[in-house]
Amino acid sequence: xxxxxxxxxxxxxxxxxxxxxxxxxxxxxxxxxxxxxxxxxxxxxxxxxxxxxxxxxxxxxxxxxxxxxxxxxxxxxxxxxxxxxxxxxxxxxxxxxxxxxxxxxxxxxxxxxxxxxxxxxxxxxxxxxxxxxxxxxxxxxxxxxxxxxxxxxxxxxxxxxxxxxxxxxxxxxxxxxxxxxxxxxxxxxxxxxxxxxxxxxxxxxxxxxxxxxxxxxxxxxxxxxxxxxxxxxxxxxxxxxxxxxxxxxxxxxxxxxxxxxxxxxxxxxxxxxxxxxxxxxxxxxxxxxxxxxxxxxxxxxxxxxxxxxxxxxxxxxxxxxxxxxxxxxxxxxxxxxxxxxxxxxxxxxxxxxxxxxxxxxxxxxxxxxxxxxxxxxxxxxxxxxxxxxxxxxxxxxxxxxxxxxxxxxxxxxxxxxxxxxxxxxxxxxxxxxxxxxxxxxxxxxxxxxxxxxxxxxxxxxxxxxxxxxxxxxxxxxxxxxxxxxxxxxxxxxxxxxxxxxxxxxxxxxxxxxxxxxxxxxxxxxxxxxxxxxxxxxxxxxxxxxxxxxxxxxxxxxxxxxxxxxxxxxxxxxxxxxxxxxxxxxxxxxxxxxxxxxxxxxxxxxxxxxxxxxxxxxxxxxxxxxxxxxxxxxxxxxxxxxxxxxxxxx
Amino acid sequence: xxxxxxxxxxxxxxxxxxxxxxxxxxxxxxxxxxxxxxxxxxxxxxxxxxxxxxxxxxxxxxxxxxxxxxxxxxxxxxxxxxxxxxxxxxxxxxxxxxxxxxxxxxxxxxxxxxxxxxxxxxxxxxxxxxxxxxxxxxxxxxxxxxxxxxxxxxxxxxxxxxxxxxxxxxxxxxxxxxxxxxxxxxxxxxxxxxxxxxxxxxxxxxxxxxxxxxxxxxxxxxxxxxxxxxxxxxxxxxxxxxxxxxxxxxxxxxxxxxxxxxxxxxxxxxxxxxxxxxxxxxxxxxxxxxxxxxxxxxxxxxxxxxxxxxxxxxxxxxxxxxxxxxxxxxxxxxxxxxxxx
Numbered sequence: 001x002x003x004x005x006x007x008x009x010x011x012x013x014x015x016x017x018x019x020x021x022x023x024x025x026x027x028x029x030x031x032x033x034x035x036x037x038x039x040x041x042x043x044x045x046x047x048x049x050x051x052x053x054x055x056x057x058x059x060x061x062x063x064x065x066x067x068x069x070x071x072x073x074x075x076x077x078x079x080x081x082x083x084x085x086x087x088x089x090x091x092x093x094x095x096x097x098x099x100x101x102x103x104x105x106x107x108x109x110x111x112x113x114x115x116x117x118x119x120x121x122x123x124x125x126x127x128x129x130x131x132x133x134x135x136x137x138x139x140x141x142x143x144x145x146x147x148x149x150x151x152x153x154x155x156x157x158x159x160x161x162x163x164x165x166x167x168x169x170x171x172x173x174x175x176x177x178x179x180x181x182x183x184x185x186x187x188x189x190x191x192x193x194x195x196x197x198x199x200x201x202x203x204x205x206x207x208x209x210x211x212x213x214x215x216x217x218x219x220x221x222x223x224x225x226x227x228x229x230x231x232x233x234x235x236x237x238x239x240x241x242x243x244x245x246x247x248x249x250x251x252x253x254x255x256x257x258x259x260x261x262x263x264x265x266x267x268x269x270x271x272x273x274x275x276x277x278x279x280x281x282x283x284x285x286x287x288x289x290x291x292x293x294x295x296x297x298x299x300x301x302x303x304x305x306x307x308x309x310x311x312x313x314x315x316x317x318x319x320x321x322x323x324x325x326x327x328x329x330x331x332x333x334x335x336x337x338x339x340x341x342x343x344x345x346x347x348x349x350x351x352x353x354x355x356x357x358x359x360x361x362x363x364x365x366x367x368x369x370x371x372x373x374x375x376x377x378x379x380x381x382x383x384x385x386x387x388x389x390x391x392x393x394x395x396x397x398x399x400x401x402x403x404x405x406x407x408x409x410x411x412x413x414x415x416x417x418x419x420x421x422x423x424x425x426x427x428x429x430x431x432x433x434x435x436x437x438x439x440x441x442x443x444x445x446x447x448x449x450x451x452x453x454x455x456x457x458x459x460x461x462x463x464x465x466x467x468x469x470x471x472x473x474x475x476x477x478x479x480x481x482x483x484x485x486x487x488x489x490x491x492x493x494x495x496x497x498x499x500x501x502x503x504x505x506x507x508x509x510x511x512x513x514x515x516x517x518x519x520x521x522x523x524x525x526x527x528x529x530x531x532x533x534x535x536x537x538x539x540x541x542x543x544x545x546x547x548x549x550x551x552x553x554x555x556x557x558x559x560x561x562x563x564x565x566x567x568x569x570x571x572x573x574x575x576x577x578x579x580x581x582x583x584x585x586x587x588x589x590x591x592x593x594x595x596x597x598x599x600x601x602x603x604x605x606x607x608x609x610x611x612x613x614x615x616x617x618x619x620x621x622x623x624x625x626x627x628x629x630x631x632x633x634x635x636x637x638x639x640x641x642x643x644x645x646x647x648x649x
Numbered sequence: 650x651x652x653x654x655x656x657x658x659x660x661x662x663x664x665x666x667x668x669x670x671x672x673x674x675x676x677x678x679x680x681x682x683x684x685x686x687x688x689x690x691x692x693x694x695x696x697x698x699x700x701x702x703x704x705x706x707x708x709x710x711x712x713x714x715x716x717x718x719x720x721x722x723x724x725x726x727x728x729x730x731x732x733x734x735x736x737x738x739x740x741x742x743x744x745x746x747x748x749x750x751x752x753x754x755x756x757x758x759x760x761x762x763x764x765x766x767x768x769x770x771x772x773x774x775x776x777x778x779x780x781x782x783x784x785x786x787x788x789x790x791x792x793x794x795x796x797x798x799x800x801x802x803x804x805x806x807x808x809x810x811x812x813x814x815x816x817x818x819x820x821x822x823x824x825x826x827x828x829x830x831x832x833x834x835x836x837x838x839x840x841x842x843x844x845x846x847x848x849x850x851x852x853x854x855x856x857x858x859x860x861x862x863x864x865x866x867x868x869x870x871x872x873x874x875x876x877x878x879x880x881x882x883x884x885x886x887x888x889x890x891x892x893x894x895x896x897x898x899x900x901x902x903x904x905x906x907x908x909x910x911x912x913x914x915x916x917x918x919x920x921x922x923x924x925x926x927x928x929x930x931x932x933x934x935x936x937x938x939x940x941x942x943x944x945x946x947x948x949x950x951x952x953x954x955x956x957x958x959x960x961x962x963x964x965x966x967x968x969x970x971x972x973x974x975x976x977x978x979x980x981x982x983x984x985x986x987x988x989x990x
Contacts (some may be wrong), residue, residue, distance in 0.1 A: 097900050101931060112863045128810030135804070138944060139864065142937035149935060149985040156982045 003194065003224045010190055014183050021179040025172040032165035034091060038158035041085050045106070046151045048078045053144045056117070060137055063121070075114045082107055099157045102150040109150070113143045198226035205233065214241045272296055279381035285313065286374055287336065301358060301381050303350045321347045328360055332375070339364040339372050345382065357386040414482070421479045425472045432472065436465040467599070474601030478586065481529060481608045491530045493521035493566060497555040500538045513545065515553040521566060523633045529609045530633075536602035537568040537629050543596055544572030544627065558630075569628040575621040583619050606631075685711070686884040689718045691728035691737035694914040696768055696842045696924045697869035698725075698741050702913025703906050704895040713891040715884065721913070723824050726796050729872060733757065738877060739888060743797035743841075744868045744938065748945040749955045751965050756875040758972040760885055762938055763892050764869035766841075768927035769801035771859040772830065772848035773837035782809045782859050791821030791835035797867045798823070799954065800945050802839035804865040813952065827851040841867070842924020843916040850920060868938050869928075878972040885975040889932065893979060896930040933983040934973050942967040 052074040093100035122129035220230035281297030292310035324346035331342035341363040348356035362377030545551035586604040621627035710717035722728040725742030732740035773779035827847035899906040
């Protein structure tokens with residue numbers, strides 16, 4: 001509801017309330033006036049009746065001297081008064097039957113009294129009517145008395161009504177005044193609630209907004225002008241806040257842009273530095289406008305004055321050797337026409353004559369329609385690496401030559417050495433056989449003549465000779481491994497290992513050895529050599545587990561880093577890893593001869609065979625905890641599965 | 650809207666206050682209502698008995714807290730005698746039996762006049778040559794002795810210069826008057842309603858009626874034993890209140906009042922109608938009543954109406970037979986007896 005409507009409503013209600021209260025007051029006032037008229041009438045009537053009685057008594061006391069006309073005149077006055085006051089009487093008796101009765105009685109008594117008075121005086125002519133006259137006088141006295149009393153009753157009731165009317169008038173006046181006061185209070189309350197409060201609210205809001213509280217909103221639900229004003233105020237604050245926010249945003253954007261520009265400049269500087277340090281420049285060629293753009297480094301690489309601007313294609317050919325330009329131009333043309341990216345090295349022709357090489361890279365950019373619109377790319381100087389490459393190539397060429405020479409020398413020396421070793425071993429066998437043979441002949445032929453000590457010496461000679469023979473066999477085997485052609489045949493290491501272990505078990509049935517050979521250990525290599533490898537490794541395992549009550553030997557394969565490793569593991573005497581380096585050296589032993597006999601050539605032979613196959617061998621051991629030997633054979637077979645097998649008891 | 654809420658709040662407060670006042674007032678009325686008082690009334694089957702029958706029929710006795718028992722008697726004189734015998738506590742009776750009772754030295758109290766009437770009439774047989782009051786000379790005139798009919802006859806005769814000695818007054822109970830007149834045992838009857846009406850009906854066209862008009866107005870009175878008003882002041886006041894309500898109701902319901910009065914007096918409406926029209930119900934105790942009592946007492950003494958009255962005996966002070974206490978409480982302006990505090 002708008003203020004105007006509300007104001008009209010308040011005015012209407014106030015007016016109606018005022019009119020109602022005023023009407024009530026006027027009604028009460030009218031009632032009071034009416035009763036005042038009643039009182040005045042009864043006063044007049046009372047006065048007239050008193051006059052009548054006075055005249056009547058005068059006549060009755062002195063009938064001879066007092067004229068009866070005065071009494072009749074008073075009756076006429078009374079009758080006239082009653083007739084004239086009839087409307088007032090009718091109004092006063094409307095709601096009061098006692099008063100009505102009294103008025104009726106007064107009228108009746110006036111009439112009756114007048115009639116009685118007319119009857120009076122009969123005794124003057126007829127003495128028998130004396131009682132009648134006396135009774136008439138009694139009646140007149142009683143009637144006039146009754147008249148006065150009825151008028152008194154009327155006056156009494158009129159007085160009561162007057163008091164009531166006065167009270168009613170006072171009450172309505174009080175109500176009117178209270179109503180006016182209430183109206184004033186109501187108007188004040190309405191004014192306060194409808195106008196003052198919203199104005200104060202607006203004032204407070206304006207003060208808070210002036211203090212910077214732009215987030216304030218009145219959010220008024222009123223539907224009047226103040227509601228509209230509050231909504232306009234809120235709208236104004238919205239726009240003000242938007243403006244402030246936009247300004248803050250703008251300032252933030254400006255600051256961000258300044259930071260970005262600074263960062264961009266720094267970035268460009270960094271890029272320039274990077275391009276300078278990397279000798280890398282970039283360029284762009286807008287095929288539609290023909291505009292070329294070079295970075296600073298491109299100018300520096302081509303040793304071109306930046307003030308000249310970029311060299312326009314194909315004038316750039318002046319900076320390349322004809323051969324380089326021919327390759328580069330072809331690549332650029334393919335990029336222009338087919339959109340193919342390119343990367344090609346090119347030799348520079350610089351104005352100052354310095355040698356120079358660059359890698360030129362380029363690629364095409366198409367628009368939405370697929371048309372090639374731009375070429376862009378980089379030019380990176382590779383002069384230093386190009387020069388270094390040349391030097392390396394020259395060095396490599398020299399080195400290879402020297403290696404070939406040394407290898408040839410080494411091979412010749414090896415061959416000689418091997419020939420020598422073979423010859424020595426082979427030639428040593430004849431005197432050794434003679435030594436063994438003659439010592440054997442000495443025992444057989446002259447044994448009876450020799451004492452015990454001689455026999456002992458002979459036994460030692462024979463033992464030493466056999467040992468020497470073994471040494472010569474080992475050396476021969478070792479030398480054979482480096483000689484001759486290396487074949488690549490499929491070899492079943494599982495079967496080989498099984499046979500070797502079975503042979504050992506058969507030879508030494510007293511040993512309790514549990515062995516496990518993985519099936520399918522297929523290898524590719526020289527079969528005799530690989531047999532030597534397996535014989536040596538299994539012999540070692542068999543030998544060094546001799547003192548173990550529950551000896552175990554395991555032949556297996558495993559894959560590590562993509563390579564297949566074959567392994568022979570035991571739980572025998574093991575070795576100290578500190579002496580690991582001596583394991584594969586010829587004639588080096590880690591155990592005493594009386595503990596585990598041997599000549600120390602087996603593992604050296606194994607290593608040499610493995611190396612000859614291009615493989616690797618490694619050993620791992622713990623004193624008293626067993627030893628494991630693993631080796632690889634390049635281009636070997638598949639990985640086997642585990643299989644356990646117990647030795648026969 | 651806040652203004653609406655305020656107005657609603659004020660209205661709600663006013664309604665709550667009004668409801669509280671109403672509840673308190675109702676509770677007070679309920680608690681203040683005293684127990685009903687029993688009251689036995691001896692009521693004449695005359696027009697003067699009419700208002701009491703209306704009060705009983707319309708429940709005004711009960712409304713004012715009375716459990717009323719109304720006993721009918723043919724005349725007020727008989728009702729008064731019944732009350733004095735103790736058959737009732739209140740009697741309705743005209744002034745003449747009161748005058749005679751007071752002259753007999755029997756105490757009583759008039760607590761109010763409740764009606765006045767000019768109903769009395771002399772019904773004469775035309776065939777006996779009675780065309781005027783003076784034609785009554787030498788005739789036999791029946792009247793109920795000791796009733797207002799007897800005083801009426803005296804007023805009627807004396808106004809015409811006649812005396813009772815010039816004719817033959819025949820004592821005739823009210824209930825037998827019509828039959829005696831019709832049978833020709835008397836030439837005329839001085840009577841009051843409804844018996845005067847019965848006489849006219851009995852004679853039909855042969856009837857001649859004579860009235861005193863305003864020259865004799867009888868009073869209907871509520872009479873008790875002397876000590877009753879002081880002994881039963883609340884019952885006395887309630888009785889007057891009930892009669893006052895009855896009179897107000899009768900002024901606005903004349904036809905219904907007549908029908909009820911006719912039923913109460915054991916007659917029909919037509920018979921009662923003449924007398925009823927002359928009845929003016931009004932509660933009061935006025936000086937005219939005392940004047941009338943004195944006039945009737947002078948007549949009774951002079952005419953030796955009551956047995957044992959010495960000629961020239963002093964008049965009693967009739968104010969001693971008035972107890973205006975209850976009426977003065979109810980309508981002080983209606984008590985207008987001179988010299989009666």
